[in-house]
Amino acid sequence: MKLPPVQDAPRYAGLYVYDFDAWTAVGYTAEEIALLLDSEATRGGRIYRIVRASPDGTMELRGVPAERFQLESGLFFNRTSLQDAREDFAWIGEIGAGAPCRAMVQLADRGAGTDGWRYVTALIYPAEYEDDVAQWLLRADYGGGDFVEGGVSAVTTFYHESHQVLERAQLWSQGAIPSRGRDELLRTLRQAVQR
Numbered sequence: 001m002k003l004p005p006v007q008d009a010p011r012y013a014g015l016y017v018y019d020f021d022a023w024t025a026v027g028y029t030a031e032e033i034a035l036l037l038d039s040e041a042t043r044g045g046r047i048y049r050i051v052r053a054s055p056d057g058t059m060e061l062r063g064v065p066a067e068r069f070q071l072e073s074g075l076f077f078n079r080t081s082l083q084d085a086r087e088d089f090a091w092i093g094e095i096g097a098g099a100p101c102r103a104m105v106q107l108a109d110r111g112a113g114t115d116g117w118r119y120v121t122a123l124i125y126p127a128e129y130e131d132d133v134a135q136w137l138l139r140a141d142y143g144g145g146d147f148v149e150g151g152v153s154a155v156t157t158f159y160h161e162s163h164q165v166l167e168r169a170q171l172w173s174q175g176a177i178p179s180r181g182r183d184e185l186l187r188t189l190r191q192a193v194q195r
Helices: 030-038 066-070 082-098 127-139 152-160 182-187
Strands: 016-019 024-028 046-053 059-064 072-079 103-109 119-126 147-150 164-171
Touching (some): 016 030, 016 059, 024 030, 030 066, 030 127, 059 066, 082 119, 082 127, 082 164, 119 127
Antiparallel strands (some): 016 024, 016 046, 046 059, 072 119, 103 164
8 A cells, every 4th residue: 555645744643544445545534434434336445544644744554444433432430429420421511522523421320239330421432533532531631430441342231231311411523624525525536635
């Protein structure tokens, strides 16, 4: 795979490369990759996330399996106290405008007999944003939960366990780089540099 030269390479960090086999394009958002995977004409390519990019144009890439774009991941901030759990939920709401992607937040009561971690603030988001969500929470100095668990399997467990949702909220991302719609994406498909 040969990457096309890009100007101002560091601004591509966090974006994606899509290798169509016949050509390679640089600069897709996660939402755009999901659209490419949904289209019969463009699915089947190899996906790489640009982890770092240097001013000289050098890029560090990490391969991403296509299945990752169909999964949800999450972080679960467990508490013994309802008051502490409510504070966790409120804090995520306060920093929610800076979220890197759309996400669902729930405050839930798992009931008695849950090894002391009765209350949980669940933050669930598309799995391809795990790194971005972690960085967002670190920048916000978020310190919720007495015990924290996370990942794709933790979301599956949460959906299948018995719990009562006490509060819920939806976070909407104000992404720094807006994603294009399907029509525009397909019109620019053969461009090696997408942005």
